[in-house]
Amino acid sequence: ITIGNFDGVHLGHRALLDSTRKAADRLGGDAVAMTFEPHPAALLAPDKVPSRLSSLPRKLELLAAAGMDVAIIESFDADFAKLSADDFTTQLLHEILKVKHVVVGHDFGYGADRSGSLATLQAAGQKLGFEVEVIAPLRIGDQRASSTSIRKALISGDLAGANQLLGRHYDVEGPVVRGAGRGREFGIPTANVDCSDVLLPRPGIYATQVQILGEPELYLAATSLGTNPTFVDGGALTLEANLLDFDRDLYDQVLRVSFLERLRDEERYDDVDALLAQIHKDIEETRQIGQRLGQR
Numbered sequence: 001i002t003i004g005n006f007d008g009v010h011l012g013h014r015a016l017l018d019s020t021r022k023a024a025d026r027l028g029g030d031a032v033a034m035t036f037e038p039h040p041a042a043l044l045a046p047d048k049v050p051s052r053l054s055s056l057p058r059k060l061e062l063l064a065a066a067g068m069d070v071a072i073i074e075s076f077d078a079d080f081a082k083l084s085a086d087d088f089t090t091q092l093l094h095e096i097l098k099v100k101h102v103v104v105g106h107d108f109g110y111g112a113d114r115s116g117s118l119a120t121l122q123a124a125g126q127k128l129g130f131e132v133e134v135i136a137p138l139r140i141g142d143q144r145a146s147s148t149s150i151r152k153a154l155i156s157g158d159l160a161g162a163n164q165l166l167g168r169h170y171d172v173e174g175p176v177v178r179g180a181g182r183g184r185e186f187g188i189p190t191a192n193v194d195c196s197d198v199l200l201p202r203p204g205i206y207a208t209q210v211q212i213l214g215e216p217e218l219y220l221a222a223t224s225l226g227t228n229p230t231f232v233d234g235g236a237l238t239l240e241a242n243l244l245d246f247d248r249d250l251y252d253q254v255l256r257v258s259f260l261e262r263l264r265d266e267e268r269y270d271d272v273d274a275l276l277a278q279i280h281k282d283i284e285e286t287r288q289i290g291q292r293l294g295q296r
Helices: 011-027 056-065 085-096 118-128 147-156 159-166 272-293
Strands: 032-037 070-075 101-105 131-135 171-177 191-193 204-212 218-226 238-243 254-264
Touching: 011 032, 011 101, 011 131, 011 159, 032 056, 056 070, 085 118, 101 118, 118 131, 147 159, 159 254, 191 254, 204 238, 204 272, 218 254, 218 272, 238 254, 254 272
Parallel strands: 032 070, 101 131
Antiparallel strands: 171 191, 171 254, 191 238, 204 218, 204 254, 218 238
């Protein structure tokens, strides 16, 4: 078993998951990931709850793709927060889950008030008969692969840095909702995606790849994440994807939007013609990026 929040299931998490998979294969058991819902900060520090990098369904999908046989979603409520470190290891890990091998990060703490440490976990393992494997933090260049580092990179507009730490393209998903309809009016229809439950990157124009959930096809899209300043002042932040070479009604479909590259900041134009000229440049650049990355 490996234990953590696993928000984003980034390369740092993958190091823990890979070790868990190997241990399960060696011992002939299931590879298990235990995660928590909601984020522990929602109970312990509600004013410091971080924005999510992945919804719970997406997290479970990524954990399965990383080789986990089982995901345990532990409800992090007041009762669980009061569980002592000794009860966590004796009752939960040993008696209920019957673990043989525990994989944790170097800064792992557990039990009420994080009273449990690596030393107490290793002592419990010796007493109860399970191995403890500690994984050192993973660094890529000068960055530690952590959810915090990825959030900072996304917020600052460093999409390439975030994707490097994730080991994949950052993605968000949500249903297509009705917007103002300006794109279709100008011959460039867009799908407005409601993905308010996860962190969005810095506003701007992006080359993205879009999947309609439940379908295998992937589509290139020039995507705007912004407030439409050419048309409105102080508008709401919206995610609008123009799927290239695509002509279907997408209302009520759920889309996954993967951010390939950041093209530019959002700008306000003096007239619609200038805006449309720039949009066509964005579409062409998206095609070029897709060709370079081997995407459609």
